[in-house]
Structure formats: structure tokens, C-alpha cells
Amino acid sequence: MSESPLISPFPEPDRPNIPHWLHWLDTCPSTNTIAIARAAQLKHGDVVFTKRQTSGRGQHGRTWHAPTGVLTASFVLDNLNTNLLPGLSLAVGLAVIYAIEDLVADCRTLLRLKWPNDIWIDRRKLAGILCEATSSNVSATTRAVVGIGINLCVDFDLRGLDASAIGNAVSLHSIASQVPDELCLLDRLRQYLLELAHMFHKNDKPAGKSGLARLLPELQHRDALFGCPVAIELSDKTIYGQATGIDEGGRLRLRLEGDRIQAFASGRVRLKN
Structure with missing residues (x-):
């Protein structure tokens, strides 16, 4: 029986100067x-x-x-x-x-x-x-x-x-x-x-x-969303706010209505038009 292509050995490289890694x-x-x-x-x-x-x-x-x-x-x-x-x-x-x-x-x-x-x-x-x-x-x-x-x-x-x-x-x-x-x-x-x-x-x-x-x-310097109005799409709803940066846990912080800050660990983000 032939091996599955997903678990067969990696082929030997036929190109010169390919590093070991x-x-x-x-x-x-x-x-x-x-x-x-x-x-x-x-x-x-x-x-x-x-x-x-x-x-x-x-x-x-x-x-x-x-x-x-x-x-x-x-x-x-x-x-x-x-x-x-x-x-x-x-x-x-x-x-x-x-x-x-x-x-x-x-x-x-x-x-x-x-x-x-x-x-x-x-x-x-x-x-x-x-x-x-x-x-x-x-x-x-x-x-x-x-x-x-x-x-x-x-x-x-x-x-x-x-x-x-x-x-x-x-x-x-x-x-x-x-x-x-x-x-x-x-x-x-x-x-x-x-x-x-x-x-x-x-x-x-x-x-x-x-x-x-x-x-x-x-x-913070490289954050493309900082200060931008955004929409974050969650599994059951979409939340709108202003991006205020990233915290130490990698969560996106949004300023919501009433000046309340909420951090999100996941979600699909798009710029709000």
C-alpha cells in the first residue's frame, strides 16, 4: 500500500544551496x-x-x-x-x-x-x-x-x-x-x-x-486601526466602536457608546465607512 502524501517523507531537494531547515x-x-x-x-x-x-x-x-x-x-x-x-x-x-x-x-x-x-x-x-x-x-x-x-x-x-x-x-x-x-x-x-x-x-x-x-x-506604532471607527463581527452580532489600541494579551480595545472600553480576543474587523 502506498503512503499517504500527507505523511510520506519529505522529498530530497533537487536544488542547490537549500538549507537543512x-x-x-x-x-x-x-x-x-x-x-x-x-x-x-x-x-x-x-x-x-x-x-x-x-x-x-x-x-x-x-x-x-x-x-x-x-x-x-x-x-x-x-x-x-x-x-x-x-x-x-x-x-x-x-x-x-x-x-x-x-x-x-x-x-x-x-x-x-x-x-x-x-x-x-x-x-x-x-x-x-x-x-x-x-x-x-x-x-x-x-x-x-x-x-x-x-x-x-x-x-x-x-x-x-x-x-x-x-x-x-x-x-x-x-x-x-x-x-x-x-x-x-x-x-x-x-x-x-x-x-x-x-x-x-x-x-x-x-x-x-x-x-x-x-x-x-x-x-502601538504599527497599529493600522488605532483611532479608526471600526466594526467587529462576532459569531452572533456586529459591534461598532473606535479602535483604541492593543493590550498585553493581544486583544483589540474598542471605545463604545458611553465612552466604555471593551477588549475583544477574536472577531473579524473592518473599517467603518
Whole structure:
């Protein structure tokens, strides 16, 4: 009986200069799905990458469209503190911003984080993040699979994706004079995520040095929603208010009627017209 493609060994790379941590697949349904299914074959810092993702997943069960030209990868981070995981996607967002800005001078100071998991430039979506917690089959510790999709060089019109399907997305090649090499960008992302993993590590640290605590000033600086009128869609209702920032737990704070502040841990947020 042949092995399932989800649990078969990773193929040996046929490309020169592929680092030991990178598992390169020509195509796959979802890099997150593969990373979770093949947990026993992966270790801390490993990356699953594909040129063509056919069934990508986004937040709240939505489809993540990843045509040719979208960098799609999942990063494995081990031994994380479960109590800090609610803020992980925001911290990953900063890592994505730093990695892009390091390599693309045209984007420096322009990228913003749209709570809870999108990267914006001029209020258009450049990248998305999907963090999924799982148990490591190897060490029985908390593992996060961090899926990242970045629109590097993609023609959405050519692929038949209109604005409603892609959430007003933008491709990096249309706004920057250069697009970084995929391997260079993956390496830079990995470096930042390994640094971030230390802040979310399982071992106890002083409150001011763990999780989002150290990152709050930069989160406030990069917060695309701060001061904006927004609508947050919950499972049973939609709430309107003014975004007033992100707290240490990664929750979005809204000012509601009567000047009352309420924090939300999840929900789909859109700018109110």
C-alpha cells in the first residue's frame, strides 16, 4: 500500500544551496496542513515552503488564495508558553514587517499591522498570518505552526481574483522597485521568528519580558486601526466602536457608546465607512 502524501517523507531537494531547515514542496494543499501532519519529521525552526498552494486556509475558516507569485510557508516553533499564544499572531506580524522592510527599502516605515493577522500598506493587504497550536509528537510540548503568505509578485486580475475574493490585496512588485529573493526572505523571516519564540518560551520570565509585553510600543506604532471607527463581527452580532489600541494579551480595545472600553480576543474587523 502506498503512503499517504500527507505523511510520506519529505522529498530530497533537487536544488542547490537549500538549507537543512527548509522543506521545499513544488505543490501542496496547505503548508500548515503539511507541517501539522508531518510533525514527527519536523523540529524547531524548520520551514515548509511551496511554490503552489492549492487549498490554503485563513482565519475563521476563510480561504486563503495563493496563486503563483505568493510566498507561502509555515514555520515550526516549539516549547511555547500556551498562556501567551493569543498574542502570537501579532508578534509574527511585526516579524513579517521587519523582514520585508530589511530587504525592501521602498517599504520602510510604511507597513502596518491590521489586527489580528494582516499586514497592510496604504490600507491594502500585503500579507496574512495563520498561527495554529499543536502538540509536538517528539517532545510533548506546545508547538505553533506559523503560516505566512506574502504577495510578492502576483497579478490578481490575470488569476481571475476580484477585490471581494482577495480582500483588497496588493502585490509587492506593484509598489516596490525590487522584490526580494524567496530564499533570502524565508531566511530573514526565520531569524526574526526564532527571536520571537524566545519571548514566547515555555519557561517563566518577568512579565515585562515575555509575550507581547516587550513589543507593545512597536505594536502601538504599527497599529493600522488605532483611532479608526471600526466594526467587529462576532459569531452572533456586529459591534461598532473606535479602535483604541492593543493590550498585553493581544486583544483589540474598542471605545463604545458611553465612552466604555471593551477588549475583544477574536472577531473579524473592518473599517467603518
